[in-house]
Amino acid sequence: xxxxxxxxxTSERLAKALADAVAEDLQAGLAERGVAxxxxxxxxxPALFFETLAQREDIDWADVVVTLVDERWVPRxxxxxxxxxxxxxxxxxxxxAASFVPLYxxxxxxxxxxxxxxxxxxxxxxxxxxxxxxxGMGMDGHTASFFPGGNALEEALTAEGPLVAIEAPxxxxxxxxxxxxxxxxxxxxxxxxxxxxxxxxxDQALTGGPVETMPVRAVLDQTAKTLSLYWCP
Numbered sequence: 001x002x003x004x005x006x007x008x009x010t011s012e013r014l015a016k017a018l019a020d021a022v023a024e025d026l027q028a029g030l031a032e033r034g035v036a037x038x039x040x041x042x043x044x045x046p047a048l049f050f051e052t053l054a055q056r057e058d059i060d061w062a063d064v065v066v067t068l069v070d071e072r073w074v075p076r077x078x079x080x081x082x083x084x085x086x087x088x089x090x091x092x093x094x095x096x097a098a099s100f101v102p103l104y105x106x107x108x109x110x111x112x113x114x115x116x117x118x119x120x121x122x123x124x125x126x127x128x129x130x131x132x133x134x135x136g137m138g139m140d141g142h143t144a145s146f147f148p149g150g151n152a153l154e155e156a157l158t159a160e161g162p163l164v165a166i167e168a169p170x171x172x173x174x175x176x177x178x179x180x181x182x183x184x185x186x187x188x189x190x191x192x193x194x195x196x197x198x199x200x201x202x203d204q205a206l207t208g209g210p211v212e213t214m215p216v217r218a219v220l221d222q223t224a225k226t227l228s229l230y231w232c233p
Contacts, residue, residue, distance in 0.1 A: 002226040011048055011194060014232045018192060019053040021228065022132045025188045026059050029131035034063060037127040039178065039186070040090065041069045041136040041144070042082030045194055049134075050090035061097040065126055066090065069135060070145035070177035071103035073110045073165075080173070101125045103163070103176050110165035110176045118176060119163050130186035137193050140170050141205055141214030145177035148213055156180065157211070157218045180218055189225045191216075194232050202229070 008014040022038065029036030040046060068082050076083040083102045091100055105117045135143045142148065146156055147168030156164040161179035183189075193202060204214070211217045219227065 001220055001223050003220075004226055004228045006228060006230045008230070008232040011232055014192075014194070014230055015048040015052040018049050018134070018190065018230045019056065021188070021190070022053060022134065023056050023059055025132040026064055028187065029127075030060055030063055033127070035127045036064045036131045037129070038064060038066050039069050039130050039133045039183065040066065040086065041134055041192070042071070042085050043136050043138075045136055046134065046192060047085065047089050049192065050086065051092070054090050054092045054095035057094045059094070061095050064095075064098040065101060066098050067101040067122065067126055068103050069133065069183065070175055072171075072173040072175055073104060073108075074173055075106075076102065076104065099125065109174045112165075115163050115165050115176060119161075122162055128185065130183075132188045132190065133183050133186040134190045134192055135183070135219065137191060137198060137202065137216050138170075139197065139201060141201055141216050142168075142170070143191070143216040143219055144180075144183065145171060145175040146180070146215035146218060147171045148215060150215075153212065153215060157215070180222070184222060184224050186225070188228065189219075190228045190230060191219070192230045196233055199231055202231075 026036040071082050074081050105114050137143045145166050150166045150168040152164050152166040157180045159179045161182035167174045205217050
């Protein structure tokens, strides 16, 4: 696949550049169809990027729909909720006017009925295709909720989607994730990672090997999209 590497000396510089790039994608979507769609990842890495993007006043946020790449199956009040992170860091300031489509729909586990409900909410509220998808990557080589040892990993990587429930030894809670084909249905695809160890893992994934052991390889192996890598030490 084609990879565009963007390297920055600090997290602040990276956050500003990534926010600029995503803002351009959203503005393009708004200009073309009057609405824009953004899918973002959770974890600790994107918080500064979210806070930076949230302050962009040149985006008509009222016509932007934000959702998550994946979600831990926990309530939005839980500390590990990706929805909580987005609400506290991205849906602030000017970006508070955006619409948000969460993936968690209640209950202790993402049953088929709960996943179907989330999928129906997405279909009714989320424009297609995405204008930007921002992925992250874990130390085990997972991205989205494509985890090594995931009980539904093959389905998550191949199903047309949009959503798959998945559990894995390294995932902690049960999760729900957009499928890879659905995430690739986007104007722009980004991978945001920070730190030397993440860079080493990324380079290891590029050398090839089983997708099952490093699922981020499924993204790197696809040829449909250019992947824009944003990295800082």
